[in-house]
Amino acid sequence: MTIAQQERTAVGPHGFELSVTSGFERYSVHHGELTLTSVFQPIFSLSHMRAVGYEGLLRAHDALDRPVSPLDVFGQAARLGEVLQVDRLAQALHLENFKVLGAEREWLFLNVHPGALTDPYHSAALLANLRRLDISPRRIVLEVLEQRAEDIERLADAVRQFRERGFLIALDDFGAGHSNVERIWQLNPDIVKLDRVMLSHAAHRADMAAILPGLVALLHEAGKLVLIEGVETEHEAQMALACNADFVQGFFFGRPNPGVADSVQAAQCIGELTDRHRIQTEARERQNAARLAPYVRAFERAAERLSAGEALDEVCWNFLALDHAARCFLLDANGRQSGSNVVLRADRAAHETRFLPLADAQGANWLRRPYFRAAIAAPERVHVTRPYLSINEAMPCVTLSVVTRIGGETCVLCGDIDWLDEERI
Structure with a gap:
């Protein structure tokens, strides 16, 4: 049984089919031989100790209900020259599912191809979907995907126009590929997402561990909020807390899911993490004081x-x-x-x-x-x-x-x- 065949209850716009999966309502859509749907990974504020947003992630299954990697979906689309079409379809699908998610005040982090922002037809489609679903642009964080932009000035102008409409802008995968300090000055994002590779290096190298807090401080001084993604272990979570990151995302805090995060569990997880960080910090301060005393x-x-x-x-x-x-x-x-x-x-x-x-x-x-x-x-x-x-x-x-x-x-x-x-x- 494919996703679209599970307890179908309604057919929405764009051919979206509303079904119930694991107790959660969500839309799916057929694309060629694939069935596409959404899951949402929670993004937590370490200070608020709760989810403040959800990143929409694509999930795909073939005709035999076997999972297909989103990278393969977009890779095939790239070979066929259909990247923007699939990108627009994924955006619309995530918006439909976000509407039924039950999140009342959180952001939706929406991955967008740079071309979807600069192309008037694609940007108009995004705005039309928001109006139809009565979702305010202020609840949408547009994640500019880490890709080489052919015309960075045109992209920067498009980003500025979206911000003027009320959208927040996030720079994705900072520290990898084309996302560097220059891209921050060019696009002026509200939020910078540090690529997982930076956290992984910091977890295994003392020199990188020393750099991470300084990088976060630099971004804060530039007026950017900082999100560390790919947090998978307790050690990495402690590093994110120690370097004063604003937001975290990763398996340690919450896996992608059709529904909203468990607020009680999240508060307990972050609260216990903060307590352990306080205890470790106080012990390190006592150790340093003893080391310095002579x-x-x-x-x-x-x-x-x-x-x-x-x-x-x-x-x-x-x-x-x-x-x-x-x-x-x-x-x-x-x-x-x-x-x-x-x-x-x-x-x-x-x-x-x-x-x-x-x-x-x-x-x-x-x-x-x-x-x-x-x-x-x-x-x-x-x-x-x-x-x-x-x-x-x-x-x-x-x-x-x-x-x-x-x-x-x-x-x-x-x-x-x-x-x-x-x-x-």
């Missing part, structure tokens, strides 16, 4: 000796003798470095020869650095930066800083610590 004590003692009149290269020895201490240096009240870096170990000096042009920092201006600004703003205590990339060796480090007085002048004593992952130390 450095902070030695650094405080160095600052006391410096303010008592001892020379910089004499007061830093105890700090620099610690395993991962890198260097000490002194800044004046304007952020300009007084003297050279103080480095203790010979192996450190040898390593820095690869960055010889940067070795002489005397007179360098570190006014922009957070460690200087924090020390000047709150001079009564030692400050510790978040890990960042040191310009001295292109290695992760944290910097301690504190205001001290030398000969009546305000100075900032700074000390760098190599900050590699614990398991690599």
Whole structure:
């Protein structure tokens, strides 16, 4: 029995047939020898702990009710020159099924081929379907598929017109293929969907894991909401939470389904995930505090000796003798470095020869650095930066800083610590 033969109850527009499948009403349609229908994968807000949208996904079966991959459906359409026709059919099918889905306020994420936006006939068909179904454009997120656009300016103009009508725009598969930073400036989407490959790399590579939060922060600064798709494991879900993504989508949170997401189960899943993240974060902060404690004590003692009149290269020895201490240096009240870096170990000096042009920092201006600004703003205590990339060796480090007085002048004593992952130390 094919999908279209299951308890048929009505025939809708475009030849759509309404049936009941697994207790859910949904439309299907015949296309050649295939029967096409929709499922919806929920998209969750981690902050709201509930589904805020559903992505319409195509499902196909052949005459023997065997599943056919959507990639094969569109691949065959491409060979026959029918991509836009099948794309328009899938859009109409998803809209019909979204109408009967029972979602009252959530978005429908609708994949659209770039040509469907730039072609007046196809865009008019989308608008006509919305009017017929009484669905507001404000409930539709148009996902611009990751494909090379022949005329990016024309596509950008079409995207702008759709946004003016009330649609939201999402850039799909960011980080793969043609979807890159330039495409963000060109299309100005409301939402950026990070491709699953980026999350997969981050889950297995420490350097990529460090990049992901910065990428999300960059997109936020550009005024874009961020959706991480393809979240399949607890570890990946924790990474999405840790990097401050707005929305998540993937098997870990909810599989594609003919019906709406279970709101109670979703809230429980995200709530438990958030609790575990809080516990892990607090444990990591305690671990980092314990790791830093001997450095902070030695650094405080160095600052006391410096303010008592001892020379910089004499007061830093105890700090620099610690395993991962890198260097000490002194800044004046304007952020300009007084003297050279103080480095203790010979192996450190040898390593820095690869960055010889940067070795002489005397007179360098570190006014922009957070460690200087924090020390000047709150001079009564030692400050510790978040890990960042040191310009001295292109290695992760944290910097301690504190205001001290030398000969009546305000100075900032700074000390760098190599900050590699614990398991690599």
